[in-house]
Amino acid sequence: MSLLIYAESENGKLKKMAYEVASYASSIASNMNAEVTAVTINAEDVESLGQYGVGKVLNVKNESLKAFNEESYVDVISKAANEVNAEIIVLSQSANAKYLAPALSVELEAGYASNVVALPETENGFQVKRNVFTNKAFGMADITTDKKIIGLSNNAFGLHENSKTPEVVDFSPEIKGSGIEVKSVDKNTDKVSIADAEVVVSAGRGLKGPENWGMIEELADVLGAATACSKPVSDMGWRPHGEHVGQTGKPVASNLYIAIGISGAIQHLAGINASKTKVVINTDEEAPFFKAADYGIVGDAFEVVPQLIEKLKEFKAANA
Amino acid sequence: MKILVCISHVPDTTSKINFTDNDTAFDKNGVQFVINPNDEFGLTRAMWFKEKQGASVDIVTVGEKDVEPTMRKCLAIGAEKAIRVDAKPVDAFQVAKEIADVAKNGEYDLIIAGRESIDYNGGMVPGMLARLIGAHFINTCVSLEIEGDAATAVREIDGGKETLSCKLPLVIGGQKGLVEEKDLRIPNMRGIMMARKKPLDVKQPVTEVTKVEFKSFSKPAPKGDVKLVDAENIDELINLLHNEAKAI
Ligand SMILES: Cc1cc2nc3c(=O)[nH]c(=O)nc-3n(C[C@H](O)[C@H](O)[C@H](O)COP(=O)(O)OP(=O)(O)OC[C@H]3O[C@@H](n4cnc5c(N)ncnc54)[C@H](O)[C@@H]3O)c2cc1C
Ligand SMILES: Nc1ncnc2c1ncn2[C@@H]1O[C@H](COP(=O)(O)O)[C@@H](O)[C@H]1O
Numbered sequence: 407m408s409l410l411i412y413a414e415s416e417n418g419k420l421k422k423m424a425y426e427v428a429s430y431a432s433s434i435a436s437n438m439n440a441e442v443t444a445v446t447i448n449a450e451d452v453e454s455l456g457q458y459g460v461g462k463v464l465n466v467k468n469e470s471l472k473a474f475n476e477e478s479y480v481d482v483i484s485k486a487a488n489e490v491n492a493e494i495i496v497l498s499q500s501a502n503a504k505y506l507a508p509a510l511s512v513e514l515e516a517g518y519a520s521n522v523v524a525l526p527e528t529e530n531g532f533q534v535k536r537n538v539f540t541n542k543a544f545g546m547a548d549i550t551t552d553k554k555i556i557g558l559s560n561n562a563f564g565l566h567e568n569s570k571t572p573e574v575v576d577f578s579p580e581i582k583g584s585g586i587e588v589k590s591v592d593k594n595t596d597k598v599s600i601a602d603a604e605v606v607v608s609a610g611r612g613l614k615g616p617e618n619w620g621m622i623e624e625l626a627d628v629l630g631a632a633t634a635c636s637k638p639v640s641d642m643g644w645r646p647h648g649e650h651v652g653q654t655g656k657p658v659a660s661n662l663y664i665a666i667g668i669s670g671a672i673q674h675l676a677g678i679n680a681s682k683t684k685v686v687i688n689t690d691e692e693a694p695f696f697k698a699a700d701y702g703i704v705g706d707a708f709e710v711v712p713q714l715i716e717k718l719k720e721f722k723a724a725n726a
Numbered sequence: 727m728k729i730l731v732c733i734s735h736v737p738d739t740t741s742k743i744n745f746t747d748n749d750t751a752f753d754k755n756g757v758q759f760v761i762n763p764n765d766e767f768g769l770t771r772a773m774w775f776k777e778k779q780g781a782s783v784d785i786v787t788v789g790e791k792d793v794e795p796t797m798r799k800c801l802a803i804g805a806e807k808a809i810r811v812d813a814k815p816v817d818a819f820q821v822a823k824e825i826a827d828v829a830k831n832g833e834y835d836l837i838i839a840g841r842e843s844i845d846y847n848g849g850m851v852p853g854m855l856a857r858l859i860g861a862h863f864i865n866t867c868v869s870l871e872i873e874g875d876a877a878t879a880v881r882e883i884d885g886g887k888e889t890l891s892c893k894l895p896l897v898i899g900g901q902k903g904l905v906e907e908k909d910l911r912i913p914n915m916r917g918i919m920m921a922r923k924k925p926l927d928v929k930q931p932v933t934e935v936t937k938v939e940f941k942s943f944s945k946p947a948p949k950g951d952v953k954l955v956d957a958e959n960i961d962e963l964i965n966l967l968h969n970e971a972k973a974i
Binding site for chain 2: 474476500504507508513519520542548585591592595599601662673679699701703704705721
């Protein structure tokens with residue numbers, strides 16, 4: 407038995423998700439007496455994957471793979487899967503992984519389940535629990551093919567150490583050219599993205615206008631958080647579309663989600679429910695968000711948020 | 727240019743989700759069905775190509791007869807022809823295979839699907855479809871322009887955007903941004919009348935192969951009550967987040 411993970415990196419640095427995917431795969435492997443191999447593309451410090459149970463790394467270094475490209479990356483990962491005869495392939499649910507996995511499943515003739523939140527149950531087939539109906543429910547999906555691809559939801563499994571010293575081998579398959587050309591990448595590198603964030607600070611129509619987002623950004627800064635917003639806020643152009651979270655926007659599965667001036671409509675909650683701890687700040691104690699949150703403050707954002715920023719700064723200073 | 731828009735028929739976003747048959751099937755009782763929101767953006771973008779660039783626009787849905795009202799709605803919005811593959815969707819691969827067959831027979835240049843459906847929301851069909859027909863694929867697509875046989879698209883990535891170009895044929899996984907919310911089309915009376923006369927072809931499925939099957943469903947455990955903290959006592963919130971929730 408052999409498992410392969412795609413360990414994603416950005417600018418050479420392995421992402422937290424890569425370690426989470428490694429933890430998940432090695433947890434499957436330890437029940438099956440199998441080995442976990444990771445394929446990395448232009449990543450540094452790949453030995454660190456050993457800490458989470460990876461036994462072998464197929465280390466790809468190739469200038470032409472510097473920018474992400476679906477066609478070339480699928481080519482590399484499927485060749486890596488064939489190299490180690492992988493029966494189970496695990497990826498994260500980052501934007502890029504979601505882009506790659508369906509094509510990989512066709513390439514490898516593997517069944518693919520996305521948005522998986524738990525380890526497989528193997529008493530009766532190979533069933534994985536996944537989010538369905540945008541987090542309103544779970545489904546047990548039985549993958550019936552010999553090869554299986556699992557898309558692990560971010561933050562669903564967490565990090566679990568299982569220290570190994572991995573064998574690192576250079577892997578340089580021949581790569582087919584891609585018909586898709588990346589013209590430009592416009593990425594805000596000094597901001598945390600919603601997908602990567604441990605903490606997300608989100609604000610809604612209760613903030614009254616785009617000019618009031620300064621305190622939201624400051625709060626996010628203090629917490630090292632990503633900023634997000636409700637759908638009307640992006641529809642009105644107060645914030646960029648990329649910040650829209652919810653059922654029809656981005657899903658959020660952070661450790662902490664702070665909702666400020668957001669009523670908590672069913673479509674909003676659906677998309678953020680997978681977050682572990684939810685905090686709401688709203689003037690209206692009847693706002694539906696209070697039913698979905700763990701902690702709440704009934705109060706005016708314009709008074710509460712500045713205080714929260716100050717107190718958090720003090721807390722950070724004291725706990726630094 | 728021939729465009730095919732993939733339409734998935736899904737419960738309205740306000741629907742309460744329940745299951746029946748011993749939690750093995752979605753309970754459609756009392757549920758209103760709509761065009762999948764991501765597909766609605768794609769369909770409206772297709773209308774723009776039709777009106778501005780003379781493209782033809784067909785739609786396809788893999789589903790049983792109950793999906794037809796949703797398909798008629800798409801015809802009322804302006805699609806010319808609807809194709810229903812008469813099969814109960816079981817998994818993404820099967821759906822992708824069926825659409826691939828329609829796509830090959832119809833020789834479409836551009837296939838617009840949604841980033842994900844909001845029911846089983848796998849985000850799996852469009853990428854599989856592209857591979858099956860040997861077309862390029864651009865996911866989380868928020869802007870699309872076509873000149874001749876060249877496409878320029880913007881894709882949303884984690885924390886930003888990326889501009890890509892490629893030749894047709896192309897499959898996209900589209901979403902909001904392809905058009906703005908305010909520009910979404912709603913069927914008018916004339917459109918609804920015309921839709922009645924437009925073709926809605928029913929096609930037999932070509933495959934029975936599935937790779938992933940849902941065995942059962944469940945709902946998240948009910949949540950405990952919210953802990954309210956006084957607006958004057960922010961220290962208490964920080965204490966709870968730090969010591970109880972271990973979130974900061
Ligand atoms: C098909 C469809 C899909 C949708 N998808 C999404 C989605 O993905 N994501 C999403 O977010 N929405 C979505 N919606 C919209 C959703 O139904 C709600 O309209 C939206 O979430 C409301 O946004 P809001 O909470 O910012 O605004 P509002 O509902 O207007 O709420 C504003 C809140 O701010 C509070 N408030 C006002 N002043 C203050 C103050 N000074 N301090 C603190 N609080 C204050 C108010 O009490 C109120 O609760 C969708 C709707 C449809 C029909
Ligand atoms: N049964 C179906 N019929 C037609 N198109 C579909 C069907 N299911 C999914 N799609 C298309 O594939 C996209 C992504 O769906 P999914 O992979 O199910 O999340 C949808 O937005 C549709 O465009």
